[in-house]
Amino acid sequence: MSDDPLALERQVCFALSVAARSVVAIYRPLLEPMGLTHPQYLVMLALWGDSPLSVRRLSELLQLDPGTLSPLLKRLEAIGYLRRERDPADERSLAITLTESGQALRAEALKIPPAVVAKLGLPIEDLQRLHTSLTQVIAAAS
Amino acid sequence: MSDDPLALERQVCFALSVAARSVVAIYRPLLEPMGLTHPQYLVMLALWGDSPLSVRRLSELLQLDPGTLSPLLKRLEAIGYLRRERDPADERSLAITLTESGQALRAEALKIPPAVVAKLGLPIEDLQRLHTSLTQVIAAAS
DNA sequence: TACCAATAGTTGGTGTACAAACCATTGGCC
DNA sequence: GGCCAATGGTTTGTACACCAACTATTGGTA
Numbered sequence: 001m002s003d004d005p006l007a008l009e010r011q012v013c014f015a016l017s018v019a020a021r022s023v024v025a026i027y028r029p030l031l032e033p034m035g036l037t038h039p040q041y042l043v044m045l046a047l048w049g050d051s052p053l054s055v056r057r058l059s060e061l062l063q064l065d066p067g068t069l070s071p072l073l074k075r076l077e078a079i080g081y082l083r084r085e086r087d088p089a090d091e092r093s094l095a096i097t098l099t100e101s102g103q104a105l106r107a108e109a110l111k112i113p114p115a116v117v118a119k120l121g122l123p124i125e126d127l128q129r130l131h132t133s134l135t136q137v138i139a140a141a142s
Numbered sequence: 143m144s145d146d147p148l149a150l151e152r153q154v155c156f157a158l159s160v161a162a163r164s165v166v167a168i169y170r171p172l173l174e175p176m177g178l179t180h181p182q183y184l185v186m187l188a189l190w191g192d193s194p195l196s197v198r199r200l201s202e203l204l205q206l207d208p209g210t211l212s213p214l215l216k217r218l219e220a221i222g223y224l225r226r227e228r229d230p231a232d233e234r235s236l237a238i239t240l241t242e243s244g245q246a247l248r249a250e251a252l253k254i255p256p257a258v259v260a261k262l263g264l265p266i267e268d269l270q271r272l273h274t275s276l277t278q279v280i281a282a283a284s
Numbered sequence: 285t286a287c288c289a290a291t292a293g294t295t296g297g298t299g300t301a302c303a304a305a306c307c308a309t310t311g312g313c314c
Numbered sequence: 315g316g317c318c319a320a321t322g323g324t325t326t327g328t329a330c331a332c333c334a335a336c337t338a339t340t341g342g343t344a
Contacts (some may be wrong), residue, residue: 005255006248008187008203012269013165013180013258015276018205020162021301022283023155028302038155039330045150055293061150063160068331070294075329092292092339106148113147116155120282127154130279133272134157140262141164163331170332181300198322210301212324217299234309234322 016137026119030112034105035079039064039072041109047082048106052095054087063138081105158279168261172254176247177221181206181214183251189224190248194237196229205280223247 008014024038031041039062046061047053055073059066073096076082081102087093117127150156166180173183181204188203189195197215201208215238218224223244229235259269 004191006187006190006251008184008191010273011184011187011255012273012276013162013169014184014187014204015273015280016158016162016165017180017184019276019279019283020155020158021205022280023158025302026283027155037329038159042150042153042156042159045148045153045156048148049146049150056291062156063163064330065332066293067295067333072330090292090340094293109148113153120279122278122282126275126278130272130275131152131154131157133268133275134154134161136264136268137161137262137272138157138164140264141161141168167332179299196322197324206300207302208323209303209325214300232310232322236323 023116023120026116027112030115034108039068040076041112043069043072043076044081044102044105044109047096047098047102048109052087052097054093054095056093058096076102165258165262168258169254172257176250181210182218183254185211185214185218186223186244186247186251189238189240189244190251194229194239196235196237198235200238218244 002010004010027038027041031038034041036044042062043058046058053061055066055069058064058069058073062069073082073084073094077084080099083097083099085095085097087095117124120127144152146152169180169183173180176183178186184204185200188200195203197208197211200206200211200215204211215224215226215236219226222241225239225241227237227239229237259266262269
């Protein structure tokens with residue numbers, strides 16, 4: 001390996017970007033039949049875990065800008081997976097809830113993680129270790 | 143930790159996406175004085191390592207779509223860091239070369255990696271280990 | 285109670301990111 | 315030499331992603 005500190009192959013951030021894009025690319029064909037993109041899938045995961053959620057709360061959970069979530073949520077509403085209603089207790093806030101269809105999708109989604117792990121073909125322990133490292137980095141970067 | 147296979151905090155891909163975005167966010171204020179975004183910085187790294195490069199070659203090196211690179215390269219040309227000229231040997235191909243200004247920028251860029259490592263505050267060995275894991279994942283996903 | 289800073293979402297602008305359609309050049313091959 | 319599939323880039327359309335500016339509601343406080 002090169003000793004140049006600016007060598008492309010030495011940059012952790014480059015590896016991080018490429019890895020993220022590559023893994024998202026594995027999800028793409030798996031999510032396509034469900035009509036979801038990867039960020040949309042993450043929103044659904046959050047809502048399957050806890051509902052209703054506000055845009056603010058989603059933004060914290062997914063570490064995404066509200067300005068990114070706003071149109072994304074409208075698209076999920078348009079395809080019928082969720083509802084966006086004002087919270088009666090605080091009219092500023094949105095109460096985002098799953099529709100029947102959105103609830104039902106969870107059964108399909110259960111197939112996704114094993115399919116991804118199979119495609120990657122890496123030992124679970126490696127993935128676990130990676131997850132731990134990534135969590136460290138996220139904590140350090142925030 | 144939850145035993146739900148769809149729990150957000152268990153998804154490696156979620157951690158990967160958030161980590162990538164978080165680390166890019168660390169670069170942002172460092173690159174801003176140079177007038178570069180993170181992907182543009184990666185292109186510059188590639189060119190500092192080897193020049194001239196074609197769009198095709200850059201696309202392989204950075205694992206980015208030519209359709210993504212095309213406008214990005216025009217922006218880098220517009221701010222004067224590189225030149226896009228047809229390769230006389232093959233008029234289909236672009237020969238992308240650095241300008242004086244682009245060459246000179248390398249000296250500034252040398253400050254970036256240590257600054258990022260400092261901001262992260264993680265031991266180098268951890269980053270090295272992470273890099274190894276990521277390289278594995280990239281290989282597995284391709 | 286009337287103001288006003290804080291909070292929740294939305295919108296608009298710039299820059300990726302990818303897929304598909306497109307255009308020009310090239311290199312075989314009859 | 316002339317056709318034609320392959321190759322290299324560009325363009326278009328959709329969807330993030332972030333920032334800054336904006337609107338509407340809320341809650342404290344003079």
